Amino acid sequence: MANSSQARKRARQSEKRRRQNASQRSMVRTYIKRVNAAIESGDQSAASEALVSAIPVIDGMVSKGIMHKNKAARHKSRLSAQIRGLAG
Secondary structure (H helix, E strand, O other), X not given: OOOOHHHHHHHHHHHHHHHHHHHHHHHHHHHHHHHHHHHXXXXXXXXXXXXXXXXXXXXXXXXXXXXXXXXXXXXXXXXXHHHHHHHO
């Protein structure tokens, strides 16, 4: 347990940030699952619309430091490749 007032404040801040970051990560995962569900159903137009809405959310996580830029790029690349694969 934190003993000094400074350490107590840092613990409060850390917990607040942890909750906010967890919420943001959950939101990104939900957007990615929506794209994957559209891909599974085979609906290319719905999948591309879902990806268009997911990309700004993924990029926002990078700017907030919640997700690494390479991980975000990997997600976007793989999802778009899967959507392109639906056409052929």
